[in-house]
Amino acid sequence: MYYNPIFSAFLEEAQFTKEILAIGVTQLYKANYATKGIYYQSFICLSTGIERLEKLCLILDYYIQNSGALPSEKYIRSYGHKIPELYGACRDIANNRKIQFHFQYKMDKNIHYSIIDVLGNFAESSGRYSNVNILLGNENKKFDCIEQWFLTVDMPLYNKHVSKKRKTGIEYRATVIGSVLNQYSVTRFITEDNKELIDAVEGSRRTGIWEAVAPYRQLYMLQIIRYLTELLIELGYKAMSNKAMSNQSADIPHFGEIFGLFYNDNSYFRNRKTWDKP
Template sequence: MTDKQATDDKCPTDPWQSPIFQPLMHEAGIAAQTLCIGLTTLRKANYMQPEKYYGGFFSYTIGLERAMKLTILLDSLVEQGKFPTDQQLKKAYGHDLGKLLAAVQTIRANIDPGEFRWKLPYPEIIDDAVFFLAEFAKTTRYYNLDVLSGKAPSLDPVARWFQLVGKPLLAKRPARQTLRNAARASALEELMGDKMLIRSMSEDGIPVSSVEEASIAEHNSEYVAKEGTFLCTALARYVIEVLRHRGLAARGAGHAIPAFGDFFALFNNDDALLKNRKSFSIT
């Protein structure tokens, strides 16, 4: 966008006549939709349906990338009166979610902290989670195709997620809950063990061949789905709060900017509500 175009976009009598209003609105809608599809799918993921991990991360990382790039675009509009060019965005960030998040954090650091409510979740895990998401967005989402086409394989993304995020989350699970799950699994094995044949594999590649192992894998899947999805939701909430702030600042400067809060209202909720959601549909 040129300086003249940025000036022409100021103070429109009808925002819909501005050349930036509809692209911003559509981009916000795409970001919100893909985030919610990804989170809903991740919440349903389990060791018996690993495809939900792949599908969930695929949609979620697309939505997160778009939300962060929107934030960077709006900050540039506020601070410099124009958007960065396509080449500038590609050169600086590409599809690297780690670099994009660092840019959003820099924007946030230059604003009065009193303007913000939300923080990044799980400070001891979040860096590894972001590393995984950035890796997935750039390369490992093609893992299965890479294996089939003979490329040197990396670690399966589902196993990688459990290695970096799932196991640390399970380590934080209350001991009484772990003991209760183990007792239930043992009771099921005693009741059904000789009546069922099970051949499966947990997310981290451990064989599941008994009723007891299946019960434990099921409980572990559910716990990681709940806590891992919350981690991803809270990360998106952190980014969206900065996006919403920059949108309001741009509107205050007279630019034709949609009300981004309308697209991402679901994310402006506290931890308990987000953690207990099983669907993130915005329709």
């Protein structure tokens, strides 16, 4: 056995990407108006992981197209941190190479794309450093990704998937809790959409919304990850089986072994909350 730097680079990049995505998906379930810092933990892991996963797909596609040659740094850097554009490039690769996916992936043009847009905006400095930009007087460079997530992901999920009965229960519970707690307590929070939360009724309502949509957040995010990991796995197989690159086949790890956690159906996704532990 000999040391292959290309194999090791592919392997270690894939391992890092898998781990950081697992952390991001786990934290995504926990984030709400009372723990807004967890949104940032999740977004930084997910945006980094998705971008690197997309770029792995682009690198491997180039590798196949050019008989084992690797792209230049300029080729990959030309995409910057533009996650939506990278995602579009990955979709093109899948279509052009007629990839047959085991898991059928139907994009919700509102919600899935909104998730990608939020992560894309967070990957840019106006999203990652939105609070710092305010402190430095650069409010025109501020982009609030938490607010965007709440308005374009959470609320559409709530309206699409949460039953009328559960919504009624959330409102009833909020009214009861508010009637008791507002007499004896003071509530002060800033909501995801930057509104002042000053009573227990709204606090309970927001908690109910979060509890209802958290599993669907993970499901939709995992569907995006599964699509990209399945694309990477299939590209890996194509590279290994390409006779024109028989001498380079040892460059490619079995990506399915690395990303197997995400190679599962929706029912498995729905029944698991924690992804950063075996």
